[in-house]
Amino acid sequence: MPVEEFVAGWISGALGLVLGHPFDTVKLLGFFKGMSFPIASIAVVNSVLFGVYSNTLLLLTATSHQERRAQPPSYTHIFLAGCTGGFLQAYCLAPFDLIKVRLQNQTEPVAQPGSPPPQYQGPVHCAASIFREEGYRGLFRGAWALMLRDTPTVGIYFITYEGLCRQYTPEGQNPSSATVLVAGGFAGIASWVAATPLDVIKSRMQMDGLRRRVYQGVLDCMMSSVRQEGLGVFFRGVTINSARAFPVNAVTFLSYEYLLRWWG
Numbered sequence: 001m002p003v004e005e006f007v008a009g010w011i012s013g014a015l016g017l018v019l020g021h022p023f024d025t026v027k028l029l030g031f032f033k034g035m036s037f038p039i040a041s042i043a044v045v046n047s048v049l050f051g052v053y054s055n056t057l058l059l060l061t062a063t064s065h066q067e068r069r070a071q072p073p074s075y076t077h078i079f080l081a082g083c084t085g086g087f088l089q090a091y092c093l094a095p096f097d098l099i100k101v102r103l104q105n106q107t108e109p110v111a112q113p114g115s116p117p118p119q120y121q122g123p124v125h126c127a128a129s130i131f132r133e134e135g136y137r138g139l140f141r142g143a144w145a146l147m148l149r150d151t152p153t154v155g156i157y158f159i160t161y162e163g164l165c166r167q168y169t170p171e172g173q174n175p176s177s178a179t180v181l182v183a184g185g186f187a188g189i190a191s192w193v194a195a196t197p198l199d200v201i202k203s204r205m206q207m208d209g210l211r212r213r214v215y216q217g218v219l220d221c222m223m224s225s226v227r228q229e230g231l232g233v234f235f236r237g238v239t240i241n242s243a244r245a246f247p248v249n250a251v252t253f254l255s256y257e258y259l260l261r262w263w264g
Ligand SMILES: CN(C)C(=N)NCCC[C@H](N)C(=O)O
Pocket: 046, 149, 150, 153, 154, 157, 188, 191, 192, 195, 245, 248, 249
C-alpha cells in the first residue's frame, strides 16, 4: 500500500491547520491557543483522509496518483473513494472532535481567579474525564452523526476539487498552482455547506448525556431541533465554516499536490 499519500496528507493537514487557526480560535475560545493537540489530531485525521482516498482510487481504478492526470478516474470512482475516506476519517476524528466540542461549550474555558475550576482543564483532562465518567463508548458519542456528516460530504469535497481542476487544466497536464488553490478552496466551501446541517446535529449529540440524555438518537435530535428552532437551525455556523474552509483547503490541496509531485 503506497504510504506517501498518508504522509503528504499529514503535512498538508498541519499546514492547513495553521491557516485555520484564527478561525478556530474565534470558534473555540482559546482552545487552539496551544497548537500541539490540533496538530496531533487534525493532521493525523487528514492523513487518514488523503491516504484512504488515494488507496481506494488505486483499488478501484488501478492507477497511482502520478498516473491519474493521464488516465483520469470517473466521477463515480472519485465519489466512492471520497466517501470511503470520509467514513474512516470520521472514525478517527470522533474522540478528538468530541473533546473539541466539550471544551468549546464550557462557559469558562480557562480557570478564572476566585471561580471554581472549569469541568475540563484541557484536552487530556477532558479525554480522561469522559473515559472515567462515560466509559470507552462515551469517547465515541456523536460518532454516528459524524459519519453521516463526513461520508457524503468528503465525496463532494473530492468531486468538486477534481471537477474544477479538470475544467481549468489542459488534458493530461498537472493543474497550475492557482487552479489548485481555487479548486481546493471551493472544494472546502462546497463540502462545509453540505456538512453544516449534520455538523449542528453532531455537536448537539456530543453534548448530550452530560447530565441527562435529551435525545433518543440522530433523527430525534434533528426533529426536536427543527421543532424548537425552525429550519434555520441547520445553517447555524455556515458562514464561519465557509470562511475558514477556503484558505484551509486551498493550502491543504496545494501542499498535498506539490509534495506528491516532488516525491515523484
Ligand atoms: C466535514 N467536512 C466538510 C469535511 N470533512 N471535509 C473535508 C475535509 C475538510 C478539512 N479537513 C477542513 O477541516 O476543512
